Amino acid sequence: xxxxxxxxxxxxNFLGIDEPWxxxxxAGVYVLPVPYExxxxxxxxxxxxxxxxxxxxxxxxxxxxxxxxxxxQRWNGVATAAYLDLAGKVDKAAVDSIEAxxxxxxxxxxxxxxxxxxxxxxxxxxRAHARRWPNLCVVQVDAHGDLRQAxxxxxxxxxxxxxxxxxxxxxxxxxxxxxxxxxxxNLIRSTxxxxxxFAAQILDPAGPYEGRATKWVPEVVxxxxxxxxxxxxxxxxxxxxxxxxxTPEPGGLGWYDTLTLVTALAEGPGMIGMDVSEIxxxxxxxxxxxAIARLIYRILGRVRTGFDRH
Ligand SMILES: [Mn+2]
Numbered sequence: 364x365x366x367x368x369x370x371x372x373x374x375x376n377f378l379g380i381d382e383p384w385x386x387x388x389x390a391g392v393y394v395l396p397v398p399y400e401x402x403x404x405x406x407x408x409x410x411x412x413x414x415x416x417x418x419x420x421x422x423x424x425x426x427x428x429x430x431x432x433x434x435x436q437r438w439n440g441v442a443t444a445a446y447l448d449l450a451g452k453v454d455k456a457a458v459d460s461i462e463a464x465x466x467x468x469x470x471x472x473x474x475x476x477x478x479x480x481x482x483x484x485x486x487x488x489x490r491a492h493a494r495r496w497p498n499l500c501v502v503q504v505d506a507h508g509d510l511r512q513a514x515x516x517x518x519x520x521x522x523x524x525x526x527x528x529x530x531x532x533x534x535x536x537x538x539x540x541x542x543x544x545x546x547x548x549n550l551i552r553s554t555x556x557x558x559x560x561f562a563a564q565i566l567d568p569a570g571p572y573e574g575r576a577t578k579w580v581p582e583v584v585x586x587x588x589x590x591x592x593x594x595x596x597x598x599x600x601x602x603x604x605x606x607x608x609x610t611p612e613p614g615g616l617g618w619y620d621t622l623t624l625v626t627a628l629a630e631g632p633g634m635i636g637m638d639v640s641e642i643x644x645x646x647x648x649x650x651x652x653x654a655i656a657r658l659i660y661r662i663l664g665r666v667r668t669g670f671d672r673h
Pocket of ligand 1: 482505507596
């Protein structure tokens, strides 16, 4: 059985998965690399994020000692598609292309992970999932609100991506926010479908939840009205854990807080898809992309297989 055209083998794929486990006919997880970058406003380089994550992932231990199993086997494998070539498309045309790329890959029993560059790329993946799951809610881990109507004149800026999601009527739950404008605060206050958990509110030991994930994570879960689509901007994590970012911010989520959150989402409302964005690799410094590759694998270990057959 040879790997069909358009799919990556163990030298290039997520986790370095051997045949036949990397075959799209068999695998229950699809990883879709979409290296889109057009509107980076501070540090550029997120177009190289997906390839850096794939490269680092091949060093991730496949056994999950917390679960006592090898996650990729539980899913019958993980297949990685060849990188989407956007052929110079930007803004709406790029988002439309990403949606068209993701949509046909969605099937019952399959979990799709989209790896994008800047956060705008996530919009195509979110739209593809929302067509299949009209009752989904979007959980956004992010330092920034991303709720500006437009930024630098562009409604498809990375700083506006969640405003586009809210416009479509999808419920939005934001976690880890700590960099936001008055315009966005007004939108949050005036929009019933947005729930925001600010970083200072959940992570500060002097805050209402004493900075303890066991206290604030159940509140996030309670806010979820349906199955969860996770849009994970890596700057939601603390910049000391993942400094290779387009817009790094201190004061973010730690490793174990993040694991507690994703575990509760997967076990509670259920997770039906995810994307990861905004890693801008620093030459010779692999820890950030390795942490993200590891996090994706830990999440796959916690997502319920066959969730959408229930
Ligand atoms: Mn973002």
